[in-house]
Amino acid sequence: MSKTASKPKLRILIVEDDPMMQLGLEQTLSTVSDFEIVGQAEDGYLAIEAAATLKPDVVVMDIGLPRLDGISATKQIKEKFPNMGVVMLTSHRLQTEVVAALSSGADGYCIKGANIERLVTAIQAAKEGGSYLDPQVARLVMNNLHPVVPAEKREALHTLSEREMEVLKWIVEGKSNNEIAEILYLSPNTIKTHVRGLMNKLSVDDRVQAAVIALRSGLV
Template sequence: MRILIVEDDPLMQLGLEQALSEYPDFEIVGQAEDGYGGIQKALDLKPDLIVMDIGLPRLDGIAATKQIKEQLPDIHIVMLTSHTLQTEVVAALSSGADAYCIKGASLERLLAAIEAAKDGATYLDPQIARLVLDNLKPPTPEPNQNLALLSERELEVLKLIVEGKSNNEIAEDLYLSTNTIKTHVRGIMNKLAVDDRVQAAVVALRSGLV
């Protein structure tokens, strides 16, 4: 996976490059320090994935993400930021970001965000997942008959998805392999007729499951 880092903090930029370069499947193909630079590097290098900050000089990461996605919709974008306001999270996802990860979180969570984005899913950091999903929860439950199709194990997995946990974290909680959890997640999405984990969580919240 060819990765572009868009980050204005030199120490954070260096740390990301060193951490991700440890993985043989990742190649850091470029770096940019502001939104306009990120757009230009994306157009020039056409990376598979961009790790993008929000608080960038000249042009913020949300606006840069929107412009990149309009021109290069196949590039996956992972927001890595200290911004946790609900409006910023929603704006980032609406602009086309595939994942939202909080700075200071474990490297495992960033890797989970990258993996989810690569697979075409949406990842929300557990720190802000509940914030966003609660905003989508209506005052009265809306029953969803498809939930009855889920097995007891799939319901357990779905509840942990709502908590914003990654596949690895769910596997640890339920003492199962990550591959088994991935199978359950696919089964949940198929039975609920949704495209990603966030939509599955929204169905659970709207139905009053959690």
């Protein structure tokens, strides 16, 4: 009788200089059955070395790190390993820092102290090649990126189907494809198709840009 091959776990590198926070993250994320903590680093330079050595699927990165900050470390990691996911987990909420982090290539931005489910969602989204933006900082990005939505972008919103519009609203809420699939009782592949369709209609490259257009246009 053949055994079903187990699904490989999502490998995570934690970059955090606070020992207590580092321990808390390791213990919390280890409770997620699909996750495996493969290493930890205390500063930006060590993070780059660990990323190269351990080849994690996703790096959970703090911004305020000694020697080399998390934004600079993320930029170097994404330049070397563009398919490696990076999720910023930080207490920093300044508009300039949020935008700088996303500009460095970060796939997600989470605020420390928020519901752990948001971090799990961000990690899963990064692994899938998606993006996640904590609702607490979404409007900061909205006010900086495309302060005025071009008329063609606003008009493009009206070309979205009812289902695509529904999916877009859940993207703004920070939901992953799998979560949206559960909410709408559809398959993840169907949701991926809708996401791809709405991104094409809005002429954007990622979910964050789509969310920004929705927010700036008063959709939510």
